[in-house]
Amino acid sequence: MITPSTGPVYGHTLCRVATQRKLSPEQAFRCSFGVNKVEASFFDHFSVVCYTPRGSQGLFDVRVLGIGDNIFAHSGQAFLYYPSPVLLSMRPSTGSSISGFYLTLIGRSFQSGSILRFSGTAGVLHPSLVSSSLILVFARSCPEGDNRIEIAGNGQDFETISNAFLCESSIYVEKIHPTVISGNSRTISIVGERFSQGSILACQFGRRARTDLELITSSLMSCRVPSEMFGNLSMSIYDSRNTRRTRLYLLHVQNPLSVVSINPSFACSARTLLIDVYGMNILPDSHCIFTTETDGVVSTETMFVTSSLVRCLSPEGFVGNLTLCLHNNVLLVGNSRACKPFVSYLLYDPEIVAVFPTSAPIFGGRILTIYGNNFYPTQSVCTVDDQIIYSKVVSISQMECVAPPHDPGPANLRVLSGDQEDITSEGITFKYVLDPTITSVSPFESYGESGLVLTVKGSHFADTIEAGCKLAGFPIKSLWLSSSQVECSVDYGLGAGDFLVEYTNDGQDYIGSQSVRVGMRIRMSSIEPSISTRRGGDLLKIRGSGLSQTVRMTCMFNEYNGSTVMDAQEGQFYCRTPHSLLPGSVRFSLLSDDGTSIRSNLLVEYIPDLVADSLFPSAGPSRGSIEVAVRGEYIPLSGSVRCVFGDSEAAGLVVTSSYMRCITPLSRQVGTVPFSIKVGQTAIGTSLKYEFVEPPEILGMIPSQGPTDGGTKVLMYGS
Numbered sequence: 001m002i003t004p005s006t007g008p009v010y011g012h013t014l015c016r017v018a019t020q021r022k023l024s025p026e027q028a029f030r031c032s033f034g035v036n037k038v039e040a041s042f043f044d045h046f047s048v049v050c051y052t053p054r055g056s057q058g059l060f061d062v063r064v065l066g067i068g069d070n071i072f073a074h075s076g077q078a079f080l081y082y083p084s085p086v087l088l089s090m091r092p093s094t095g096s097s098i099s100g101f102y103l104t105l106i107g108r109s110f111q112s113g114s115i116l117r118f119s120g121t122a123g124v125l126h127p128s129l130v131s132s133s134l135i136l137v138f139a140r141s142c143p144e145g146d147n148r149i150e151i152a153g154n155g156q157d158f159e160t161i162s163n164a165f166l167c168e169s170s171i172y173v174e175k176i177h178p179t180v181i182s183g184n185s186r187t188i189s190i191v192g193e194r195f196s197q198g199s200i201l202a203c204q205f206g207r208r209a210r211t212d213l214e215l216i217t218s219s220l221m222s223c224r225v226p227s228e229m230f231g232n233l234s235m236s237i238y239d240s241r242n243t244r245r246t247r248l249y250l251l252h253v254q255n256p257l258s259v260v261s262i263n264p265s266f267a268c269s270a271r272t273l274l275i276d277v278y279g280m281n282i283l284p285d286s287h288c289i290f291t292t293e294t295d296g297v298v299s300t301e302t303m304f305v306t307s308s309l310v311r312c313l314s315p316e317g318f319v320g321n322l323t324l325c326l327h328n329n330v331l332l333v334g335n336s337r338a339c340k341p342f343v344s345y346l347l348y349d350p351e352i353v354a355v356f357p358t359s360a361p362i363f364g365g366r367i368l369t370i371y372g373n374n375f376y377p378t379q380s381v382c383t384v385d386d387q388i389i390y391s392k393v394v395s396i397s398q399m400e401c402v403a404p405p406h407d408p409g410p411a412n413l414r415v416l417s418g419d420q421e422d423i424t425s426e427g428i429t430f431k432y433v434l435d436p437t438i439t440s441v442s443p444f445e446s447y448g449e450s451g452l453v454l455t456v457k458g459s460h461f462a463d464t465i466e467a468g469c470k471l472a473g474f475p476i477k478s479l480w481l482s483s484s485q486v487e488c489s490v491d492y493g494l495g496a497g498d499f500l501v502e503y504t505n506d507g508q509d510y511i512g513s514q515s516v517r518v519g520m521r522i523r524m525s526s527i528e529p530s531i532s533t534r535r536g537g538d539l540l541k542i543r544g545s546g547l548s549q550t551v552r553m554t555c556m557f558n559e560y561n562g563s564t565v566m567d568a569q570e571g572q573f574y575c576r577t578p579h580s581l582l583p584g585s586v587r588f589s590l591l592s593d594d595g596t597s598i599r600s601n602l603l604v605e606y607i608p609d610l611v612a613d614s615l616f617p618s619a620g621p622s623r624g625s626i627e628v629a630v631r632g633e634y635i636p637l638s639g640s641v642r643c644v645f646g647d648s649e650a651a652g653l654v655v656t657s658s659y660m661r662c663i664t665p666l667s668r669q670v671g672t673v674p675f676s677i678k679v680g681q682t683a684i685g686t687s688l689k690y691e692f693v694e695p696p697e698i699l700g701m702i703p704s705q706g707p708t709d710g711g712t713k714v715l716m717y718g719s
Contacts, residue, residue, distance in 0.1 A: 002062050003274075006080040008111050011054040014303070016274065018047040019064055019073035022388075030069060033079055034060035037069065044271060044378050055081040085109045087151050093165055101173075102234075102250040103137045103165075105149070110135050112284055112304060118147045118165075129284050130232075136250050140174065142167040173237060173249075174219075180283070180328070181253045186225040188251070190237065193219055202238040205229055205251075213237075229253060257281050257328050259338040264377050266343040266396065267314035272300075273378055275324070277310050279338060283328045288312035290342065291323040318344045348374040350415040352428045359431040359464045359506045360403040366506065368430075370399040370415065380417045388416070406432045433505040434460040441501045441514040452490045454516060456501060461486050466507025471516070472499040522546040524600040527588060529639045529680030531605045532577040536562075538682040540604065542588070543572045552593060557604055558586040565590070580606040607679075608634040612686040615675055621695035622667040624650075628690070630660045630677070640680050645690055646673030667692040 007013030017031055022045050029040040031050040040050040048064060059078040066072035087107040105116070110132050116125040118139075127137035147165045173192035181188075188203070190213070195201065201213040203223035213221045225233070233251045259279040267273040277288065287302040288310070302312040310326065325339040352372040360366035370382065375393045382391040382401035390402040399415065412427040438458040456469065461483050469478040469488035479487040486503065502512030524544040532538040547568055555562035555575035563576040580586070583606045590598040612632035620626035628643070635641065635657050643652045643662035654660045667673075675688040699718040706712030 002075045002077050002079055005077055006082060007052045008109070009055055009057055009081045009084055011052045013052040014049060015052060015062075015079070016043060016047050016049050017062055017064055017075050019075065020046070021073045022046060023048065023064075027066065029072065030065040032061075032063045032065055032069075036060075037065065040064065052079065052081075057081050057083050083109050085111065085114050085151050087149060087160075090149060090165065094167075101139055103139060103149070104234075104250065105135050105137065105151070106133060107135075107151070108133055114151055116149060116151050118142050118149065138175075138179075138249075176235070176249055176251075179249075179251055181225060181251065186227065186253075188223055188225060188235070190221040190223070191219060192221075195219060195221055204236045204238055205233050225251065225253060257286075257326065257338045259324075259326050259340045262324055262340050262342065264393075265341070266377075268376050268379050269317060269319045269344045271378075272313040272316055275312050275314055275342075277312060277324065277326055277340075278308060279310075279326060280308060281328075282307050282310055282326065286310055286326055286328045289325045289327055290315050290318070291325060291339075292318055293320060314342075314344065320344060350374045350380055350417050352413070352415060352426065355413055355428055355430055357430075357464075357466045357506045357508065359433045359462060359466065360406075361506065361509065362406060362408055362432050362434060364403050364405040366403045366508070368401045368403055368413070370401060370413070371397060372399075372415070373397055374417070375399045375415065376417055380415055383414045383416055384411050386412075386414075403432075408432050408434055431462065431464060433462040433464070435509065435511055436460045436462070436503045436505055438501065438503060438512050438514050441516055444516060454488045454490075454501060456486050456488055456503060456514075457484060458503070459484055460505070461503065462505035464505055464507075467505050468503070468507065470500075470502040470504070470510050470512070472497075478503075522590070522598050524588070524590075524602055527602045527604060530603065531607055531636055531639050531680065532580075533679070533682060533684065534580045534583060534606050534609060536577045536579040538577045538680060540575050540577060540680075541572060542575065542602070545571065547571060547573050553598075554591040556589040556591050556597070560586070561591075577604065577606075582606070583608050607636055610634045610636070610677060610679065610684045612675070612677060612688055615688045615690060618689065619691035619693055620664050622670050622692040623695055624664040624666040626664045628662045628664055630662060631658060632686075633658055635660055635677070636679055640678075642678045644676045644678050644683055645692075649678065652677070664690070664692075670694055 001018040003016045004013065007015070017040070023029070023042060025042045029042070029048050030037050031040045031048065033053055033055060036053040036055060038050050038053045040048040043049045059080050062075040062077065062079050063071050064073045064075070085107060086109060087105055089106045091104045105127070110129055112129045114127060114129070114135065116127055116137055125137045125139055127135040129135050142165065147167060148160050149165060150160050173190055175191050177189045177191065195215055195218045201215065201221065203211050203213055205226060211223045211226065213223050215221050231253060233253060235249045235251050257279065258281065259277060261278045263276045264273070267275070282304070284304045286304060288300050290298045290300065292298065298315045298318070300313045300315055302310055304310050322342040322344055323339050324342040325337055327337050350372060351374060352370055354371045356369045357366070360368065373396070375396055375398065377393045380391065380393055380399060382389050382399065384404055384406065387404060389404050392400045394400055410429050410431055413430055414427040436458060437460060438456055440457045442455045461467070461480060463480045467478065467480060469476050469486065471488065471490060477489045477491065481487060488501065498515045498517050500512050500515050502510040504510045522544070523546060524542055526543045528541045532540070547570060553565050555565060557578055560578045560580065562578045566574040585603045585605045588600055588602040588604055592598065610632065611634060612630055614631045616629050617626070620628070630643065635654055637654055637657060641652050641654050641660065643650045645665055645667070648665040648667065650662050650665045652660050652662045670692045672689050672691045674685070675690050676683050676685045678684070697718045698716055701714050701716045703712065703714065
């Protein structure tokens with residue numbers, strides 16, 4: 001790995017190149033960027049630092065070379081060269097040839113360390129980098145007339161801007177002080193020459209805000225920045241002697257510098273460590289200073305990254321509590337310093353207290369979290385059976401390591417610190433395990449009651465702390481019985497469905513290929529009708545809940561098989577009764593395909609074969625509504641009993657088991673029709689017939705009147 005992994009094509013970028021091989025400080029090394037080679041300096045046992053050579057745009061492999069430029073190690077990462085800086089435009093396009101001015105330059109590929117110059121001059125300008133596309137520069141003077149600006153990222157290869165810059169004679173401003181403002185002080189001092197009472201002078205900020213200048217001497221003036229303004233401001237000095245243009249300068253009004261955090265906040269006193277300092281309002285020329293309790297102040301090399309991040313090296317040879325302070329060099333007023341506590345330590349023997357997880361797969365790759373004491377960044381590494389593995393120190397009491405491939409069985413995990421291998425921890429044992437395999441789960445089906453216990457059989461079940469079962473993606477209780485059998489228990493109810501059963505040896509990789517089917521509890525609450533004839537075939541409707549699961553089940557009447565379940569829905573299904581030799585009550589139940597019996601409290605009564613002997617009257621008008629008496633034997637006293645005249649049903653009233661009454665229905669035709677009795681949904685035929693006849697029609701009568709005491713003979717005629 002290489003940090004940073006990018007840099008300009010003109011080189012001179014300080015990089016840290018990390019390797020997997022251990023380095024010796026006595027050995028000489030070189031870095032190669034493609035075909036270009038540069039000298040390298042030993043940084044620690046697994047990295048060197050070097051400056052990038054000049055290159056061309058693109059990606060180049062980085063290697064660490066040993067004796068005779070033989071490849072000692074690969075960094076595993078390419079370095080990206082990006083192009084030289086290019087100028088596109090500038091603001092303003094005019095300035096004073098003697099009083100100095102600020103320029104804002106816009107372009108691309110700007111980097112810290114770039115320099116500027118006016119074409120045809122030997123003097124150079126050192127700009128302030130705002131971003132990769134914006135830089136600011138103060139020019140004390142420029143040749144009168146049209147000039148062109150040139151830029152070089154390395155001080156040699158200059159690029160020319162296409163726009164011309166006009167330099168004019170006016171008042172001479174040597175400098176403004178300060179250019180960066182923080183805190184409550186907002187007074188700007190302008191130092192220069194030829195300041196005069198004969199001209200109108202004023203400070204203008206941006207386009208609108210203007211404040212009067214206070215003339216102190218011919219070489220010193222002052223003005224105040226408006227209190228409502230902050231950030232990057234353009235300030236112009238208005239001079240009435242030159243009404244053509246104003247002179248522009250740049251100010252920065254910022255919030256106070258602050259340090260939010262440093263990472264890491266501790267380091268070994270035996271060598272330097274790269275520290276990330278995070279904060280706000282950090283300027284490019286800020287630097288790190290470490291303050292000790294007894295030895296004073298130590299300034300270390302600092303690399304500006306962004307306005308919220310700088311990197312610096314920890315000092316060597318200091319032990320104890322230090323203070324890391326960040327200074328903004330250019331900030332001369334307000335808060336220019338922010339600090340955070342820092343610790344430098346001596347190496348002590350590492351101590352391992354626990355490791356999680358306690359097992360890993362044989363192919364490796366598992367991240368192991370180690371808890372203990374005296375773990376040091378860049379110093380402490382993990383070993384498994386004396387093999388150094390990838391390690392990361394999270395804190396002084398926590399590390400993360402990546403388990404390498406290993407044969408099944410126990411392995412010894414240790415932590416090594418410092419330059420000598422005798423500073424090691426006492427090892428802790430953890431297991432390498434094979435992935436479990438599940439071959440069967442019983443019971444295969446269940447109704448989801450709480451307390452369900454599943455017996456899981458397979459192979460390679462490990463007895464580890466992290467081992468356990470999952471059902472439908474949720475962990476459940478498990479009991480390890482052997483390497484080929486475990487029990488998984490559910491202490492809560494389950495809904496209906498197929499649920500995958502899984503097992504893990506390490507608490508992370510769950511493996512499973514078998515499912516358990518969970519259904520709703522089948523409950524049967526009513527059956528209609530509750531009677532059937534002995535010859536069977538009667539259609540019964542059963543009501544309840546969970547009945548959609550009864551598909552393909554068989555209806556049972558005591559030990560007799562009825563039909564299979566028909567038209568199964570969630571709340572009801574239908575069955576047909578089997579033949580019965582004897583009358584009486586039988587219990588209704590269901591039989592599943594696997595032989596499981598589902599019982600109920602429902603009873604069906606088989607009745608003797610119904611017999612109808614007579615029908616009186618046996619004929620009547622087709623308009624119906626005639627009461628007919630039916631006599632016979634074994635007429636049901638309960639349930640639905642109706643009379644059937646041909647295809648028309650009529651209400652029936654059972655008086656006794658041998659007598660019932662019916663009301664004839666309306667018939668659309670006359671003639672003889674068969675008579676039957678319908679019990680529930682079953683029609684029971686008889687040998688009886690009933691004749692529908694035309695009703696009589698009276699056309700007249702003679703005489704049509706008579707005395708009230710009666711006795712008059714009347715003749716009626718009709719059809």
